[in-house]
Amino acid sequence: MDYKKYISDKQQFSGVILSTVETLNGSASAPSPYLHRRMLRKVFSPSGKWESISIANTQVMADIVAMNSSLPLKRRDSLAVASGSIPKMGVEFALDEQQLTDIDYMITTGIPDTRISALLLADTRKALNAIYERNENIFLKGLSSGIALVDDVENVGTGIRLDYGYLDANKFGVEVLWSDISSKPFDDIERVLTKATSDGNVITKVMLDRTTFNNLAKTTQAKELFAFSQSFVGVNIPAPSLGQLNMFTSDRYGFVFEIVERSFRYEKNGNQTPVKPWAEGSVVFLTQDEVGSLTYAALAEANPAHQVAGVNYQLVDDIILLSKWGQNKPYLAEFTSAQARVVPVINNVNEIYLIDTKTVEA
Numbered sequence: 001m002d003y004k005k006y007i008s009d010k011q012q013f014s015g016v017i018l019s020t021v022e023t024l025n026g027s028a029s030a031p032s033p034y035l036h037r038r039m040l041r042k043v044f045s046p047s048g049k050w051e052s053i054s055i056a057n058t059q060v061m062a063d064i065v066a067m068n069s070s071l072p073l074k075r076r077d078s079l080a081v082a083s084g085s086i087p088k089m090g091v092e093f094a095l096d097e098q099q100l101t102d103i104d105y106m107i108t109t110g111i112p113d114t115r116i117s118a119l120l121l122a123d124t125r126k127a128l129n130a131i132y133e134r135n136e137n138i139f140l141k142g143l144s145s146g147i148a149l150v151d152d153v154e155n156v157g158t159g160i161r162l163d164y165g166y167l168d169a170n171k172f173g174v175e176v177l178w179s180d181i182s183s184k185p186f187d188d189i190e191r192v193l194t195k196a197t198s199d200g201n202v203i204t205k206v207m208l209d210r211t212t213f214n215n216l217a218k219t220t221q222a223k224e225l226f227a228f229s230q231s232f233v234g235v236n237i238p239a240p241s242l243g244q245l246n247m248f249t250s251d252r253y254g255f256v257f258e259i260v261e262r263s264f265r266y267e268k269n270g271n272q273t274p275v276k277p278w279a280e281g282s283v284v285f286l287t288q289d290e291v292g293s294l295t296y297a298a299l300a301e302a303n304p305a306h307q308v309a310g311v312n313y314q315l316v317d318d319i320i321l322l323s324k325w326g327q328n329k330p331y332l333a334e335f336t337s338a339q340a341r342v343v344p345v346i347n348n349v350n351e352i353y354l355i356d357t358k359t360v361e362a
Contacts, residue, residue, distance in 0.1 A: 006271075013212065034132055035260070036139035036294060042318060043293040043345075049161075050086050050295045050345045055058055060250050086297045087160050090339035093123035096301065097332045108219040124322065127338035131320050135294065137264045138162070139344035140277040143207070143284060144260075148344070164346040170195065170353045171362030178215040178281075185216045185357075186225060191351045193253060201287045201351050203255045208283045209276075212357055213259050217245060255285075281358035287351040296342040 030336040072221070103119060142148035146166030151159045172192055176183035189206075196203050208216075216222055222245065229248045240248070246256040265272045295317045300306050307313055311325040320340045327333055346352070 013282060034257045035143075035262075036136050037132075039143075039289055040139070040293050040294040040344055041290060043290075043295045044318070045086060045295050045297045048086050048297040048341065050084055050343050051343055057345060084162065086295060086343050088299070088339065088341045089131060089134050090337060091127055092335060092337040094336075095123070095334040100332065100334065107156070112235050117195045123336035124324070127322060127336050128316060128320060131338050133264055135342060135344055136262065137275075137277045140260060140262060141279070142344060142346055144209075144277070144279040144350070146283040146346075162343065162345075166349050166352065166354060170350070172353070173359040174355065174357050175361065178212060178219065178357040181219050183219055184221045185219055186221055188355060188357075189253075189283075192355060196285065196287075196353055203253070203285045203287060203353070205258055205286045205289065206249075206255050207258045207260055207286065208282060209278045209280060210259050210261050212259060212281055212283060213242065214239075215357070217241075249274045276358075281354075281356060281357040284358060285353035285355075291348070291352065292344065292346040295345045296340065299339060299341055301339070317359055 020231055068161075106119075135257075138148045138150065142162060142164055146164050148162040149159075149162075150161075172188065172195075174183065174185070174188045178185050178188075217239040223239060226240040226244060226248050227233075227237045229251070242257060244257060250256050260278045262278065263274050263276045265274050299321050301308075301313075301323075302315060302321050308325075311323050314322045316322055316338075319342050320338050323335075323337045323339075325335055327335070
């Protein structure tokens with residue numbers, strides 16, 4: 001059965017890609033479902049290396065000097081760099097002989113062309129999504145801990161470890177675990193804010209997982225602080241919601257909470273397993289929404305000189321190379337693949353602060 005009328009038209013292939021990317025990246029009416037798309041800017045690396053640059057960005061006042069005198073020389077900010085090679089990621093899907101036979105049967109029974117096209121192009125969406133999913137997984141791991149680890153347990157291929165160099169001076173524990181309602185999470189938070197202020201930084205956002213936020217909201221301190229801010233007097237104060245606490249924190253401290261709720265599935269040996277990348281109990285303090293770069297490098301197969309005849313290629317979002325082709329040996333199949341050399345990189349770690357709410361500070 002000839003599928004050219006369903007998938008060979010480049011404009012149709014491109015249309016599926018465009019609609020998928022627009023959905024993944026958000027639009028005027030819907031925010032992007034991926035935080036790494038919102039919080040990282042795309043940066044091309046011609047060398048194939050990634051770098052996380054941290055600058056001790058302190059500001060001093062100018063000196064008052066006499067006329068005709070030399071200007072005093074000041075010490076430059078210190079700079080630290082973490083770096084490594086940009087890894088390659090990829091995924092491949094296939095319509096095997098039985099599935100192709102089933103589609104042939106659907107065509108002979110008069111199934112509308114649009115449904116046939118949707119079946120044949122479904123792997124295109126899945127392949128694109130897979131790259132975005134892995135980037136988001138790495139980003140959330142790295143943002144919540146300073147280290148993004150992809151090991152052999154959840155990966156088929158080569159494991160990687162990305163250490164963004166979070167500063168030890170910006171890492172905190174808690175006085176009492178937040179799972180204890182008698183704990184005082186806002187005392188722990190104020191210690192971080194004091195450190196940030198002394199560094200010349202202003203915290204505008206605090207990111208954490210749902211369980212940690214719920215633990216915070218259930219504490220007596222959180223309830224009483226919110227009730228006092230609302231001039232509420234009484235007993236049996238309910239736990240404030242995210243919106244209610246954000247009204248309080250934005251007014252008192254100048255920041256808002258953002259809850260991270262994402263899980264992903266990896267497939268290995270045919271088995272799918274759900275994982276949550278955000279380090280449980282981690283509370284991350286940020287001065288701005290943009291925290292780094294989505295650094296990418298060129299793929300060899302993206303060069304027309306290395307492309308294979310009979311393969312339909314599309315470069316997506318500057319980063320992802322989609323390929324679609326067929327074979328009849330050693331078995332009949334229609335393939336779709338996506339590959340990319342890309343890695344989320346977190347920069348300016350001197351402006352990022354971290355509380356581990358599962359660790360009591362000595």
